[in-house]
Amino acid sequence: MTFANGKLTGSGDEYTLHGNLTIRGNTQPVQMKVEYGGIAQDPYGQTKAGFTLSGKINRKDFGLTWGAVTEAGNVVVSDDVRINAEIQLVKQG
Numbered sequence: 864m865t866f867a868n869g870k871l872t873g874s875g876d877e878y879t880l881h882g883n884l885t886i887r888g889n890t891q892p893v894q895m896k897v898e899y900g901g902i903a904q905d906p907y908g909q910t911k912a913g914f915t916l917s918g919k920i921n922r923k924d925f926g927l928t929w930g931a932v933t934e935a936g937n938v939v940v941s942d943d944v945r946i947n948a949e950i951q952l953v954k955q956g
Contacts, residue, residue, distance in 0.1 A: 882895070
Protein backbone atom coordinates (compact mmCIF):
# COMPACT_ATOMS: atom_id res chain seq x y z
CA MET A 864 0.00 0.00 0.00
CA THR A 865 1.38 3.40 -1.00
CA PHE A 866 -0.03 6.92 -0.82
CA ALA A 867 1.01 9.75 -3.14
CA ASN A 868 -0.20 13.10 -1.88
CA GLY A 869 -1.75 15.71 -4.11
CA LYS A 870 -3.04 18.91 -2.59
CA LEU A 871 -3.80 20.00 0.95
CA THR A 872 -6.91 22.11 1.61
CA GLY A 873 -8.24 23.64 4.81
CA SER A 874 -6.95 25.96 7.48
CA GLY A 875 -6.16 26.23 11.17
CA ASP A 876 -5.73 22.80 12.71
CA GLU A 877 -7.92 20.77 10.30
CA TYR A 878 -7.12 19.96 6.70
CA THR A 879 -8.05 17.53 3.93
CA LEU A 880 -5.25 15.75 2.10
CA HIS A 881 -6.18 14.72 -1.43
CA GLY A 882 -4.07 12.02 -3.08
CA ASN A 883 -3.84 8.62 -4.72
CA LEU A 884 -3.82 5.40 -2.73
CA THR A 885 -2.43 2.26 -4.38
CA ILE A 886 -3.21 -1.20 -3.02
CA ARG A 887 -1.99 -4.29 -4.89
CA GLY A 888 -1.48 -2.31 -8.11
CA ASN A 889 -4.92 -0.64 -8.06
CA THR A 890 -4.81 3.16 -7.64
CA GLN A 891 -7.80 5.24 -6.54
CA PRO A 892 -8.16 8.90 -5.48
CA VAL A 893 -8.84 9.34 -1.77
CA GLN A 894 -9.32 12.12 0.75
CA MET A 895 -7.84 11.91 4.24
CA LYS A 896 -8.62 14.13 7.22
CA VAL A 897 -5.51 15.73 8.70
CA GLU A 898 -5.35 17.28 12.17
CA TYR A 899 -2.32 19.39 13.02
CA GLY A 900 -1.08 18.58 16.52
CA GLY A 901 1.53 21.31 16.89
CA ILE A 902 5.27 21.80 17.00
CA ALA A 903 7.52 20.90 19.92
CA GLN A 904 11.18 20.54 20.72
CA ASP A 905 12.24 17.18 22.17
CA PRO A 906 14.88 16.71 24.92
CA TYR A 907 17.57 16.26 22.23
CA GLY A 908 16.92 19.69 20.67
CA GLN A 909 15.07 18.36 17.60
CA THR A 910 12.06 20.33 16.38
CA LYS A 911 9.12 18.06 15.58
CA ALA A 912 5.63 18.56 14.13
CA GLY A 913 2.79 16.14 14.81
CA PHE A 914 -0.21 15.20 12.68
CA THR A 915 -3.10 12.74 12.88
CA LEU A 916 -4.30 11.29 9.58
CA SER A 917 -7.61 9.45 9.24
CA GLY A 918 -9.92 8.25 6.53
CA LYS A 919 -12.06 5.42 5.25
CA ILE A 920 -11.95 3.47 1.99
CA ASN A 921 -14.02 0.70 0.44
CA ARG A 922 -11.74 -2.30 -0.08
CA LYS A 923 -13.72 -3.44 -3.12
CA ASP A 924 -12.73 -0.20 -4.92
CA PHE A 925 -9.20 -1.64 -4.87
CA GLY A 926 -10.13 -5.09 -6.15
CA LEU A 927 -10.09 -6.71 -2.70
CA THR A 928 -13.25 -8.78 -3.01
CA TRP A 929 -12.61 -11.83 -0.81
CA GLY A 930 -15.36 -12.38 1.74
CA ALA A 931 -16.96 -15.00 3.94
CA VAL A 932 -19.95 -15.33 6.26
CA THR A 933 -19.90 -17.00 9.67
CA GLU A 934 -22.38 -19.69 10.71
CA ALA A 935 -24.36 -16.98 12.52
CA GLY A 936 -24.62 -14.97 9.29
CA ASN A 937 -22.10 -12.25 10.19
CA VAL A 938 -19.66 -10.87 7.62
CA VAL A 939 -16.03 -11.81 8.34
CA VAL A 940 -14.45 -8.87 6.48
CA SER A 941 -16.12 -5.46 6.21
CA ASP A 942 -16.16 -3.55 2.93
CA ASP A 943 -15.17 -0.38 4.80
CA VAL A 944 -11.56 -0.09 5.96
CA ARG A 945 -10.49 2.68 8.32
CA ILE A 946 -7.01 4.16 7.94
CA ASN A 947 -5.45 5.92 10.94
CA ALA A 948 -1.90 7.20 11.28
CA GLU A 949 0.01 9.26 13.81
CA ILE A 950 2.78 11.11 11.97
CA GLN A 951 5.75 12.93 13.45
CA LEU A 952 8.06 14.96 11.21
CA VAL A 953 11.55 16.09 12.25
CA LYS A 954 12.99 19.40 11.02
CA GLN A 955 16.30 18.84 9.26
CA GLY A 956 19.19 21.29 9.15
